[in-house]
Amino acid sequence: MTSRMWGGRFAEGPDAIMEEINASIDFDRKLFRQDIAASKAHARMLAAQGIIAADLAQKIDGGLDTILREIEAGDFTFTRALEDIHTHVEARLTQLIGPEAGRLHTARSRNDQVATDFRLFVRDAIDQIDALLRDLQRALAETALEHAGTVMPGFTHLQTAQPVTFGHHLMAYVEMAGRDRGRFADARRRLNESPLGSAALAGTSFPIDRAMTAAALDFDRPTANSLDAVSDRDFVIETLAAASLCAVHLSRFAEEIVIWSSAGFGFIRLSDKFTTGSSIMPQKRNPDAAELVRAKSGRIIGAQTALLIVLKGLPLAYQKDMQEDKEQAFDAIEALELAIAATAGMVRDMSVDKAAMRKAAGAAFSTATDLADWLVQALGLTFRQAHEVTGRIVRLAEARKLPLHRLSLAEMQEVEPRITEAVYGRLGVGPSVASRVSYGGTAPGNVRREARRWLRRLDKEAAAAG
Numbered sequence: 001m002t003s004r005m006w007g008g009r010f011a012e013g014p015d016a017i018m019e020e021i022n023a024s025i026d027f028d029r030k031l032f033r034q035d036i037a038a039s040k041a042h043a044r045m046l047a048a049q050g051i052i053a054a055d056l057a058q059k060i061d062g063g064l065d066t067i068l069r070e071i072e073a074g075d076f077t078f079t080r081a082l083e084d085i086h087t088h089v090e091a092r093l094t095q096l097i098g099p100e101a102g103r104l105h106t107a108r109s110r111n112d113q114v115a116t117d118f119r120l121f122v123r124d125a126i127d128q129i130d131a132l133l134r135d136l137q138r139a140l141a142e143t144a145l146e147h148a149g150t151v152m153p154g155f156t157h158l159q160t161a162q163p164v165t166f167g168h169h170l171m172a173y174v175e176m177a178g179r180d181r182g183r184f185a186d187a188r189r190r191l192n193e194s195p196l197g198s199a200a201l202a203g204t205s206f207p208i209d210r211a212m213t214a215a216a217l218d219f220d221r222p223t224a225n226s227l228d229a230v231s232d233r234d235f236v237i238e239t240l241a242a243a244s245l246c247a248v249h250l251s252r253f254a255e256e257i258v259i260w261s262s263a264g265f266g267f268i269r270l271s272d273k274f275t276t277g278s279s280i281m282p283q284k285r286n287p288d289a290a291e292l293v294r295a296k297s298g299r300i301i302g303a304q305t306a307l308l309i310v311l312k313g314l315p316l317a318y319q320k321d322m323q324e325d326k327e328q329a330f331d332a333i334e335a336l337e338l339a340i341a342a343t344a345g346m347v348r349d350m351s352v353d354k355a356a357m358r359k360a361a362g363a364a365f366s367t368a369t370d371l372a373d374w375l376v377q378a379l380g381l382t383f384r385q386a387h388e389v390t391g392r393i394v395r396l397a398e399a400r401k402l403p404l405h406r407l408s409l410a411e412m413q414e415v416e417p418r419i420t421e422a423v424y425g426r427l428g429v430g431p432s433v434a435s436r437v438s439y440g441g442t443a444p445g446n447v448r449r450e451a452r453r454w455l456r457r458l459d460k461e462a463a464a465a466g
């Protein structure tokens with residue numbers, strides 16, 4: 001047997017540097033499970049269609065099982081001379097069952113093989129990411145339920161704006177993760193067509209049954225255009241796009257963890273499990289996991305950009321450039337999975353300093369909007385008038401270096417004589433968050449309802465996923 005699947009036309013072997021740039025086995029060996037599954041489906045179909053003999057299909061099937069076991073056991077020799085995973089499997093099959101193994105490649109090409117294998121791989125990755133995101137949502141919603149009434153400052157421009165609840169803040173990320181999962185599910189739906197049987201680019205003259213191989217591999221249907229099927233990497237790009245946005249969400253949260261755990265804020269503390277020390281400053285506790293989650297977004301976004309650039313100038317159909325789709329996608333998927341798991345870990349690990357949060361929530365006249373709202377609701381001012389009156393009261397409080405609720409009624413009445421004692425009921429951070437009962441608002445009751453709604457949904461999904 002010639003060691004090269006395409007050796008027949010060639011008089012000389014490749015230059016060493018050619019072999020190095022050409023071979024993909026160092027990374028595409030990751031696809032061995034998918035490659036073997038697709039070959040098994042193909043062999044069974046070939047036999048069912050009378051294209052190969054039934055007993056040969058059985059031998060092929062047994063040989064492929066042996067190869068699967070060998071690779072899983074680390075008992076398989078990979079060599080750059082054999083280029084990629086597809087040729088490795090076929091070469092080993094030939095050793096195992098003899099030259100009749102060569103019939104397996106009837107009516108297919110490495111072009112539809114790699115497109116099929118990679119779709120299967122990305123589909124598995126999406127399922128894995130979805131499970132991880134579900135777990136992150138659970139960690140967030142459980143913590144949110146626990147902290148539905150924990151008051152913290154809400155920020156705009158990173159300036160203290162209005163009091164919110166910590167639970168509400170965490171539930172914001174549950175929503176983001178929900179949209180991320182929707183994008184991955186959407187990518188999965190479009191991905192789930194089988195390229196197998198598109199052959200090199202034009203289809204095949206053999207009477208194959210593409211619906212049969214599609215069903216065997218749990219695809220919804222075969223792809224409809226052979227040229228598109230072998231050239232298309234949309235499924236990777238869509239997945240990397242969803243991964244990029246998901247990584248951006250995780251990065252924003254990671255940044256908040258870094259801020260909240262800093263000495264200036266002191267809102268949360270990560271345990272020794274999620275921090276590291278400094279080699280020189282003995283007192284340090286660094287939130288390295290959060291920083292790395294923040295950084296992982298860079299390589300994930302980079303992978304998406306790289307693949308878009310690889311594809312943008314390629315004419316139909318398969319071009320070898322497309323081999324460059326894998327390494328970065330593998331890396332990005334791994335990085336995202338790690339980032340999601342680390343984020344869930346930090347959420348479960350963090351301890352919350354409620355007193356520090358509450359104190360910060362009351363600083364910087366954070367309930368000024370509540371005062372303005374009260375002036376509208378109790379005294380019938382227009383919101384613009386109320387805004388003006390409140391501004392003057394804030395200035396007064398600032399001059400006296402007092403929080404709003406410590407101003408006397410007489411002092412407030414200097415600005416607006418109709419203000420009554422009742423206003424004090426609205427100036428604390430507790431009443432402030434309790435009053436935000438509008439749909440989607442930060443009131444503890446809302447947070448509890450939303451957290452419970454999500455937890456019920458996550459339970460249902462977990463039960464359905466088995």
Ligand code: ARG
Nearest residue numbers: 024028084110111114322323
């Ligand atoms: N290793 C190749 C890849 O990853 C497989 C397809 C090769 N096809 C070809 N015509 N050389 O893209």
